[in-house]
Amino acid sequence: MEIFETKKTLQDYLERQREMGKKIGFAPTMGALHKGHLSLYEAARKENDLTVSSIFVNPTQFNNVSDLEKYPRDINRDLYFLDESGLVDAVYGPQVAELYPEKLQSKSYDFGGLETAMEGKFRPGHFDGVGTVVEELLSQVKPDNAYFGEKDYQQLAIIRKMSNQLNLPVKIHGVKIYREENGLAMSSRNERLSSGQRDAAKIIHETLVKVNDWFKIITVPEIYQRVKDIFEDQPGMVMEYFEIADEETLQETDFFYKGHDYRAFLVVFVGEVRLIDNMHLD
Known part of the structure:
Protein backbone atom coordinates (compact mmCIF):
# COMPACT_ATOMS: atom_id res chain seq x y z
CA MET A 1 0.00 0.00 0.00
CA GLU A 2 1.43 3.36 -1.10
CA ILE A 3 1.17 6.39 1.20
CA PHE A 4 1.28 10.01 -0.02
CA GLU A 5 1.28 13.29 1.87
CA THR A 6 1.50 15.78 -1.00
CA LYS A 7 -0.66 16.49 -4.01
CA LYS A 8 2.31 16.26 -6.39
CA THR A 9 3.54 12.84 -5.30
CA LEU A 10 -0.02 11.48 -5.34
CA GLN A 11 -0.77 12.83 -8.80
CA ASP A 12 2.53 11.60 -10.24
CA TYR A 13 1.68 8.12 -8.99
CA LEU A 14 -1.90 8.21 -10.28
CA GLU A 15 -0.82 9.49 -13.67
CA ARG A 16 1.46 6.47 -14.08
CA GLN A 17 -1.46 4.21 -13.18
CA ARG A 18 -3.71 5.89 -15.76
CA GLU A 19 -1.02 5.47 -18.42
CA MET A 20 -1.27 1.74 -17.74
CA GLY A 21 -5.01 1.95 -18.39
CA LYS A 22 -6.11 1.48 -14.79
CA LYS A 23 -9.53 2.64 -13.65
CA ILE A 24 -9.43 4.46 -10.30
CA GLY A 25 -11.94 4.18 -7.44
CA PHE A 26 -11.81 6.61 -4.51
CA ALA A 27 -13.44 7.04 -1.10
CA PRO A 28 -12.45 9.98 1.13
CA THR A 29 -12.59 9.67 4.92
CA MET A 30 -11.82 11.67 8.06
CA GLY A 31 -10.10 8.71 9.69
CA ALA A 32 -11.22 6.85 12.84
CA LEU A 33 -11.79 4.01 10.40
CA HIS A 34 -14.05 1.00 10.97
CA LYS A 35 -15.68 -1.81 9.00
CA GLY A 36 -18.23 0.59 7.56
CA HIS A 37 -15.41 2.36 5.74
CA LEU A 38 -14.14 -0.95 4.43
CA SER A 39 -17.51 -1.53 2.74
CA LEU A 40 -16.73 1.51 0.57
CA TYR A 41 -13.44 -0.01 -0.53
CA GLU A 42 -15.04 -3.40 -1.12
CA ALA A 43 -17.48 -1.69 -3.50
CA ALA A 44 -14.63 0.21 -5.17
CA ARG A 45 -12.56 -2.95 -5.55
CA LYS A 46 -15.30 -4.64 -7.55
CA GLU A 47 -15.50 -1.87 -10.18
CA ASN A 48 -11.97 -0.49 -10.45
CA ASP A 49 -8.37 -1.56 -10.96
CA LEU A 50 -6.96 0.74 -8.29
CA THR A 51 -8.51 1.81 -4.98
CA VAL A 52 -7.53 5.07 -3.29
CA SER A 53 -8.36 6.30 0.20
CA SER A 54 -7.84 9.70 1.78
CA ILE A 55 -7.62 10.57 5.47
CA PHE A 56 -8.17 14.22 6.32
CA VAL A 57 -10.07 15.83 9.20
CA ASN A 58 -11.64 18.78 7.42
CA PRO A 59 -11.79 21.86 9.69
CA THR A 60 -14.30 23.83 7.61
CA GLN A 61 -17.17 21.38 8.13
CA PHE A 62 -17.11 21.67 11.92
CA ASN A 63 -19.47 24.23 13.45
CA ASN A 64 -18.03 23.72 16.90
CA VAL A 65 -14.31 24.18 17.57
CA SER A 66 -14.56 21.78 20.50
CA ASP A 67 -15.92 19.03 18.23
CA LEU A 68 -12.97 19.53 15.88
CA GLU A 69 -10.50 19.32 18.75
CA LYS A 70 -12.13 16.16 20.13
CA TYR A 71 -12.33 14.37 16.78
CA PRO A 72 -10.31 11.12 17.10
CA ARG A 73 -7.03 11.07 15.19
CA ASP A 74 -4.76 8.04 14.98
CA ILE A 75 -3.19 8.00 11.53
CA ASN A 76 -0.92 5.04 12.30
CA ARG A 77 -3.83 2.93 13.47
CA ASP A 78 -5.86 3.90 10.39
CA LEU A 79 -3.01 3.10 7.99
CA TYR A 80 -2.50 -0.29 9.64
CA PHE A 81 -6.24 -0.97 9.42
CA LEU A 82 -6.31 -0.20 5.70
CA ASP A 83 -3.14 -2.14 4.97
CA GLU A 84 -4.43 -5.21 6.80
CA SER A 85 -7.70 -5.07 4.85
CA GLY A 86 -5.90 -5.60 1.54
CA LEU A 87 -8.55 -3.46 -0.15
CA VAL A 88 -6.64 -0.20 -0.64
CA ASP A 89 -3.73 0.45 -3.00
CA ALA A 90 -2.93 4.05 -2.07
CA VAL A 91 -3.69 6.44 0.79
CA TYR A 92 -3.56 10.23 0.62
CA GLY A 93 -2.99 11.90 4.00
CA PRO A 94 -2.51 15.60 3.20
CA GLN A 95 -1.79 18.50 5.51
CA VAL A 96 -4.23 21.44 5.45
CA ALA A 97 -2.10 23.45 2.99
CA GLU A 98 -2.44 20.76 0.32
CA LEU A 99 -6.23 21.21 0.22
CA TYR A 100 -6.46 24.86 1.29
CA PRO A 101 -3.38 26.46 -0.29
CA GLU A 102 -4.56 30.06 0.10
CA LYS A 103 -6.75 30.27 3.19
CA LEU A 104 -8.76 27.95 5.38
CA GLN A 105 -12.21 28.93 4.19
CA SER A 106 -15.19 27.22 2.60
CA LYS A 107 -16.58 28.09 -0.79
CA SER A 108 -20.25 29.05 -1.02
CA TYR A 109 -22.50 26.67 -2.92
CA ASP A 110 -26.11 26.61 -4.05
CA PHE A 111 -27.28 23.05 -3.58
CA GLY A 112 -30.86 23.88 -4.50
CA GLY A 113 -32.17 23.63 -0.96
CA LEU A 114 -30.58 20.25 -0.19
CA GLU A 115 -28.26 21.98 2.27
CA THR A 116 -31.01 23.66 4.33
CA ALA A 117 -32.97 20.50 5.18
CA MET A 118 -32.39 18.32 8.24
CA GLU A 119 -28.69 18.51 9.18
CA GLY A 120 -28.51 21.96 7.61
CA LYS A 121 -30.95 23.29 10.22
CA PHE A 122 -28.63 22.25 13.03
CA ARG A 123 -25.22 22.71 11.38
CA PRO A 124 -25.15 25.95 9.36
CA GLY A 125 -22.29 26.11 6.87
CA HIS A 126 -21.48 22.43 7.35
CA PHE A 127 -22.25 21.41 3.79
CA ASP A 128 -20.27 24.28 2.27
CA GLY A 129 -17.29 22.81 4.13
CA VAL A 130 -18.08 19.31 2.88
CA GLY A 131 -18.51 20.52 -0.69
CA THR A 132 -15.26 22.48 -0.61
CA VAL A 133 -13.07 19.62 0.56
CA VAL A 134 -14.76 16.96 -1.60
CA GLU A 135 -14.50 19.13 -4.71
CA GLU A 136 -10.79 19.67 -4.05
CA LEU A 137 -10.13 16.00 -3.35
CA LEU A 138 -11.97 14.91 -6.49
CA SER A 139 -10.03 17.44 -8.56
CA GLN A 140 -6.72 16.18 -7.16
CA VAL A 141 -7.40 12.44 -7.34
CA LYS A 142 -9.47 12.55 -10.57
CA PRO A 143 -11.10 9.16 -9.94
CA ASP A 144 -13.36 7.40 -12.39
CA ASN A 145 -15.65 6.42 -9.51
CA ALA A 146 -16.11 7.81 -5.99
CA TYR A 147 -17.90 6.09 -3.10
CA PHE A 148 -19.82 7.54 -0.16
CA GLY A 149 -21.89 5.83 2.53
CA GLU A 150 -25.66 6.15 2.66
CA LYS A 151 -25.53 6.66 6.43
CA ASP A 152 -24.77 10.30 5.57
CA TYR A 153 -27.48 10.30 2.91
CA GLN A 154 -27.90 14.08 2.84
CA GLN A 155 -24.16 14.48 2.29
CA LEU A 156 -24.31 11.91 -0.53
CA ALA A 157 -27.18 13.81 -2.21
CA ILE A 158 -25.27 17.10 -1.93
CA ILE A 159 -22.08 15.61 -3.39
CA ARG A 160 -24.07 14.22 -6.31
CA LYS A 161 -25.65 17.65 -6.84
CA MET A 162 -22.26 19.38 -6.75
CA SER A 163 -20.72 16.86 -9.12
CA ASN A 164 -23.51 17.43 -11.63
CA GLN A 165 -23.38 21.22 -11.28
CA LEU A 166 -19.61 21.30 -11.88
CA ASN A 167 -19.70 18.60 -14.57
CA LEU A 168 -17.02 16.63 -12.74
CA PRO A 169 -15.87 13.59 -14.75
CA VAL A 170 -16.61 11.11 -11.96
CA LYS A 171 -19.47 8.75 -11.16
CA ILE A 172 -20.73 9.10 -7.59
CA HIS A 173 -21.83 5.87 -5.91
CA GLY A 174 -23.83 5.41 -2.71
CA VAL A 175 -22.96 2.38 -0.56
CA LYS A 176 -25.53 0.80 1.74
CA ILE A 177 -25.27 1.39 5.48
CA TYR A 178 -23.01 -1.12 7.22
CA ARG A 179 -24.62 -2.22 10.47
CA GLU A 180 -23.51 -3.86 13.67
CA GLU A 181 -25.09 -7.19 14.63
CA ASN A 182 -27.89 -5.46 16.54
CA GLY A 183 -28.72 -3.20 13.57
CA LEU A 184 -26.99 -0.06 14.86
CA ALA A 185 -25.45 1.88 11.97
CA MET A 186 -21.66 1.51 12.13
CA SER A 187 -19.96 4.75 13.20
Whole structure:
Protein backbone atom coordinates (compact mmCIF):
# COMPACT_ATOMS: atom_id res chain seq x y z
CA MET A 1 0.00 0.00 0.00
CA GLU A 2 1.43 3.36 -1.10
CA ILE A 3 1.17 6.39 1.20
CA PHE A 4 1.28 10.01 -0.02
CA GLU A 5 1.28 13.29 1.87
CA THR A 6 1.50 15.78 -1.00
CA LYS A 7 -0.66 16.49 -4.01
CA LYS A 8 2.31 16.26 -6.39
CA THR A 9 3.54 12.84 -5.30
CA LEU A 10 -0.02 11.48 -5.34
CA GLN A 11 -0.77 12.83 -8.80
CA ASP A 12 2.53 11.60 -10.24
CA TYR A 13 1.68 8.12 -8.99
CA LEU A 14 -1.90 8.21 -10.28
CA GLU A 15 -0.82 9.49 -13.67
CA ARG A 16 1.46 6.47 -14.08
CA GLN A 17 -1.46 4.21 -13.18
CA ARG A 18 -3.71 5.89 -15.76
CA GLU A 19 -1.02 5.47 -18.42
CA MET A 20 -1.27 1.74 -17.74
CA GLY A 21 -5.01 1.95 -18.39
CA LYS A 22 -6.11 1.48 -14.79
CA LYS A 23 -9.53 2.64 -13.65
CA ILE A 24 -9.43 4.46 -10.30
CA GLY A 25 -11.94 4.18 -7.44
CA PHE A 26 -11.81 6.61 -4.51
CA ALA A 27 -13.44 7.04 -1.10
CA PRO A 28 -12.45 9.98 1.13
CA THR A 29 -12.59 9.67 4.92
CA MET A 30 -11.82 11.67 8.06
CA GLY A 31 -10.10 8.71 9.69
CA ALA A 32 -11.22 6.85 12.84
CA LEU A 33 -11.79 4.01 10.40
CA HIS A 34 -14.05 1.00 10.97
CA LYS A 35 -15.68 -1.81 9.00
CA GLY A 36 -18.23 0.59 7.56
CA HIS A 37 -15.41 2.36 5.74
CA LEU A 38 -14.14 -0.95 4.43
CA SER A 39 -17.51 -1.53 2.74
CA LEU A 40 -16.73 1.51 0.57
CA TYR A 41 -13.44 -0.01 -0.53
CA GLU A 42 -15.04 -3.40 -1.12
CA ALA A 43 -17.48 -1.69 -3.50
CA ALA A 44 -14.63 0.21 -5.17
CA ARG A 45 -12.56 -2.95 -5.55
CA LYS A 46 -15.30 -4.64 -7.55
CA GLU A 47 -15.50 -1.87 -10.18
CA ASN A 48 -11.97 -0.49 -10.45
CA ASP A 49 -8.37 -1.56 -10.96
CA LEU A 50 -6.96 0.74 -8.29
CA THR A 51 -8.51 1.81 -4.98
CA VAL A 52 -7.53 5.07 -3.29
CA SER A 53 -8.36 6.30 0.20
CA SER A 54 -7.84 9.70 1.78
CA ILE A 55 -7.62 10.57 5.47
CA PHE A 56 -8.17 14.22 6.32
CA VAL A 57 -10.07 15.83 9.20
CA ASN A 58 -11.64 18.78 7.42
CA PRO A 59 -11.79 21.86 9.69
CA THR A 60 -14.30 23.83 7.61
CA GLN A 61 -17.17 21.38 8.13
CA PHE A 62 -17.11 21.67 11.92
CA ASN A 63 -19.47 24.23 13.45
CA ASN A 64 -18.03 23.72 16.90
CA VAL A 65 -14.31 24.18 17.57
CA SER A 66 -14.56 21.78 20.50
CA ASP A 67 -15.92 19.03 18.23
CA LEU A 68 -12.97 19.53 15.88
CA GLU A 69 -10.50 19.32 18.75
CA LYS A 70 -12.13 16.16 20.13
CA TYR A 71 -12.33 14.37 16.78
CA PRO A 72 -10.31 11.12 17.10
CA ARG A 73 -7.03 11.07 15.19
CA ASP A 74 -4.76 8.04 14.98
CA ILE A 75 -3.19 8.00 11.53
CA ASN A 76 -0.92 5.04 12.30
CA ARG A 77 -3.83 2.93 13.47
CA ASP A 78 -5.86 3.90 10.39
CA LEU A 79 -3.01 3.10 7.99
CA TYR A 80 -2.50 -0.29 9.64
CA PHE A 81 -6.24 -0.97 9.42
CA LEU A 82 -6.31 -0.20 5.70
CA ASP A 83 -3.14 -2.14 4.97
CA GLU A 84 -4.43 -5.21 6.80
CA SER A 85 -7.70 -5.07 4.85
CA GLY A 86 -5.90 -5.60 1.54
CA LEU A 87 -8.55 -3.46 -0.15
CA VAL A 88 -6.64 -0.20 -0.64
CA ASP A 89 -3.73 0.45 -3.00
CA ALA A 90 -2.93 4.05 -2.07
CA VAL A 91 -3.69 6.44 0.79
CA TYR A 92 -3.56 10.23 0.62
CA GLY A 93 -2.99 11.90 4.00
CA PRO A 94 -2.51 15.60 3.20
CA GLN A 95 -1.79 18.50 5.51
CA VAL A 96 -4.23 21.44 5.45
CA ALA A 97 -2.10 23.45 2.99
CA GLU A 98 -2.44 20.76 0.32
CA LEU A 99 -6.23 21.21 0.22
CA TYR A 100 -6.46 24.86 1.29
CA PRO A 101 -3.38 26.46 -0.29
CA GLU A 102 -4.56 30.06 0.10
CA LYS A 103 -6.75 30.27 3.19
CA LEU A 104 -8.76 27.95 5.38
CA GLN A 105 -12.21 28.93 4.19
CA SER A 106 -15.19 27.22 2.60
CA LYS A 107 -16.58 28.09 -0.79
CA SER A 108 -20.25 29.05 -1.02
CA TYR A 109 -22.50 26.67 -2.92
CA ASP A 110 -26.11 26.61 -4.05
CA PHE A 111 -27.28 23.05 -3.58
CA GLY A 112 -30.86 23.88 -4.50
CA GLY A 113 -32.17 23.63 -0.96
CA LEU A 114 -30.58 20.25 -0.19
CA GLU A 115 -28.26 21.98 2.27
CA THR A 116 -31.01 23.66 4.33
CA ALA A 117 -32.97 20.50 5.18
CA MET A 118 -32.39 18.32 8.24
CA GLU A 119 -28.69 18.51 9.18
CA GLY A 120 -28.51 21.96 7.61
CA LYS A 121 -30.95 23.29 10.22
CA PHE A 122 -28.63 22.25 13.03
CA ARG A 123 -25.22 22.71 11.38
CA PRO A 124 -25.15 25.95 9.36
CA GLY A 125 -22.29 26.11 6.87
CA HIS A 126 -21.48 22.43 7.35
CA PHE A 127 -22.25 21.41 3.79
CA ASP A 128 -20.27 24.28 2.27
CA GLY A 129 -17.29 22.81 4.13
CA VAL A 130 -18.08 19.31 2.88
CA GLY A 131 -18.51 20.52 -0.69
CA THR A 132 -15.26 22.48 -0.61
CA VAL A 133 -13.07 19.62 0.56
CA VAL A 134 -14.76 16.96 -1.60
CA GLU A 135 -14.50 19.13 -4.71
CA GLU A 136 -10.79 19.67 -4.05
CA LEU A 137 -10.13 16.00 -3.35
CA LEU A 138 -11.97 14.91 -6.49
CA SER A 139 -10.03 17.44 -8.56
CA GLN A 140 -6.72 16.18 -7.16
CA VAL A 141 -7.40 12.44 -7.34
CA LYS A 142 -9.47 12.55 -10.57
CA PRO A 143 -11.10 9.16 -9.94
CA ASP A 144 -13.36 7.40 -12.39
CA ASN A 145 -15.65 6.42 -9.51
CA ALA A 146 -16.11 7.81 -5.99
CA TYR A 147 -17.90 6.09 -3.10
CA PHE A 148 -19.82 7.54 -0.16
CA GLY A 149 -21.89 5.83 2.53
CA GLU A 150 -25.66 6.15 2.66
CA LYS A 151 -25.53 6.66 6.43
CA ASP A 152 -24.77 10.30 5.57
CA TYR A 153 -27.48 10.30 2.91
CA GLN A 154 -27.90 14.08 2.84
CA GLN A 155 -24.16 14.48 2.29
CA LEU A 156 -24.31 11.91 -0.53
CA ALA A 157 -27.18 13.81 -2.21
CA ILE A 158 -25.27 17.10 -1.93
CA ILE A 159 -22.08 15.61 -3.39
CA ARG A 160 -24.07 14.22 -6.31
CA LYS A 161 -25.65 17.65 -6.84
CA MET A 162 -22.26 19.38 -6.75
CA SER A 163 -20.72 16.86 -9.12
CA ASN A 164 -23.51 17.43 -11.63
CA GLN A 165 -23.38 21.22 -11.28
CA LEU A 166 -19.61 21.30 -11.88
CA ASN A 167 -19.70 18.60 -14.57
CA LEU A 168 -17.02 16.63 -12.74
CA PRO A 169 -15.87 13.59 -14.75
CA VAL A 170 -16.61 11.11 -11.96
CA LYS A 171 -19.47 8.75 -11.16
CA ILE A 172 -20.73 9.10 -7.59
CA HIS A 173 -21.83 5.87 -5.91
CA GLY A 174 -23.83 5.41 -2.71
CA VAL A 175 -22.96 2.38 -0.56
CA LYS A 176 -25.53 0.80 1.74
CA ILE A 177 -25.27 1.39 5.48
CA TYR A 178 -23.01 -1.12 7.22
CA ARG A 179 -24.62 -2.22 10.47
CA GLU A 180 -23.51 -3.86 13.67
CA GLU A 181 -25.09 -7.19 14.63
CA ASN A 182 -27.89 -5.46 16.54
CA GLY A 183 -28.72 -3.20 13.57
CA LEU A 184 -26.99 -0.06 14.86
CA ALA A 185 -25.45 1.88 11.97
CA MET A 186 -21.66 1.51 12.13
CA SER A 187 -19.96 4.75 13.20
CA SER A 188 -16.76 5.81 14.93
CA ARG A 189 -19.06 7.51 17.47
CA ASN A 190 -20.33 4.11 18.60
CA GLU A 191 -17.01 3.62 20.41
CA ARG A 192 -18.06 6.38 22.83
CA LEU A 193 -21.10 4.39 23.94
CA SER A 194 -21.09 2.14 26.99
CA SER A 195 -21.99 -1.50 26.36
CA GLY A 196 -25.45 -0.82 27.78
CA GLN A 197 -25.97 2.25 25.61
CA ARG A 198 -24.76 0.37 22.55
CA ASP A 199 -27.30 -2.36 23.12
CA ALA A 200 -30.12 0.10 23.85
CA ALA A 201 -29.30 2.13 20.72
CA LYS A 202 -30.56 -0.72 18.55
CA ILE A 203 -33.99 0.91 19.04
CA ILE A 204 -32.98 3.47 16.41
CA HIS A 205 -32.79 0.91 13.62
CA GLU A 206 -35.75 -1.04 14.99
CA THR A 207 -37.84 2.14 14.84
CA LEU A 208 -36.91 2.74 11.21
CA VAL A 209 -37.93 -0.83 10.37
CA LYS A 210 -41.30 -0.15 12.00
CA VAL A 211 -41.62 3.10 10.04
CA ASN A 212 -41.13 1.13 6.84
CA ASP A 213 -44.03 -1.12 7.86
CA TRP A 214 -46.26 1.76 9.00
CA PHE A 215 -45.52 3.62 5.75
CA LYS A 216 -47.85 1.18 3.98
CA ILE A 217 -50.83 1.47 6.30
CA ILE A 218 -51.05 4.77 8.23
CA THR A 219 -50.63 8.49 7.56
CA VAL A 220 -47.42 10.49 7.93
CA PRO A 221 -48.66 12.44 11.00
CA GLU A 222 -49.55 9.15 12.68
CA ILE A 223 -46.05 7.82 11.99
CA TYR A 224 -44.48 10.95 13.49
CA GLN A 225 -46.54 10.56 16.65
CA ARG A 226 -45.60 6.90 17.05
CA VAL A 227 -41.89 7.65 16.64
CA LYS A 228 -42.14 10.50 19.16
CA ASP A 229 -43.86 8.17 21.63
CA ILE A 230 -41.14 5.53 21.25
CA PHE A 231 -38.32 7.88 22.19
CA GLU A 232 -40.19 9.58 24.99
CA ASP A 233 -40.10 6.17 26.67
CA GLN A 234 -36.35 5.56 26.15
CA PRO A 235 -34.28 6.45 29.23
CA GLY A 236 -31.05 8.28 28.46
CA MET A 237 -32.12 9.08 24.90
CA VAL A 238 -33.33 12.30 23.30
CA MET A 239 -34.63 12.40 19.74
CA GLU A 240 -33.24 15.48 17.96
CA TYR A 241 -35.36 15.03 14.86
CA PHE A 242 -37.31 12.55 12.76
CA GLU A 243 -38.32 13.34 9.20
CA ILE A 244 -39.75 11.59 6.19
CA ALA A 245 -38.48 13.27 3.05
CA ASP A 246 -38.45 12.94 -0.70
CA GLU A 247 -35.22 11.13 -1.62
CA GLU A 248 -34.46 13.47 -4.51
CA THR A 249 -35.27 16.88 -3.03
CA LEU A 250 -34.86 16.00 0.69
CA GLN A 251 -37.95 18.10 1.36
CA GLU A 252 -40.11 16.88 4.22
CA THR A 253 -43.47 15.46 3.20
CA ASP A 254 -46.78 15.11 4.99
CA PHE A 255 -48.25 12.79 2.37
CA PHE A 256 -47.02 9.92 0.20
CA TYR A 257 -47.35 10.84 -3.46
CA LYS A 258 -47.34 8.16 -6.14
CA GLY A 259 -44.16 8.13 -8.25
CA HIS A 260 -41.93 9.57 -5.51
CA ASP A 261 -39.34 7.75 -3.43
CA TYR A 262 -39.17 8.49 0.29
CA ARG A 263 -36.64 7.99 3.06
CA ALA A 264 -36.97 8.21 6.83
CA PHE A 265 -34.26 10.08 8.76
CA LEU A 266 -33.71 9.76 12.50
CA VAL A 267 -31.19 11.51 14.79
CA VAL A 268 -30.97 10.57 18.46
CA PHE A 269 -28.71 11.54 21.33
CA VAL A 270 -27.76 8.49 23.36
CA GLY A 271 -26.28 10.17 26.41
CA GLU A 272 -23.98 12.76 24.87
CA VAL A 273 -23.40 10.80 21.65
CA ARG A 274 -25.31 11.96 18.58
CA LEU A 275 -26.27 9.06 16.30
CA ILE A 276 -27.77 9.37 12.83
CA ASP A 277 -29.55 6.77 10.72
CA ASN A 278 -31.93 6.56 7.79
CA MET A 279 -33.84 4.04 5.71
CA HIS A 280 -35.38 3.90 2.26
CA LEU A 281 -39.12 3.28 2.50
CA ASP A 282 -40.22 0.41 0.27
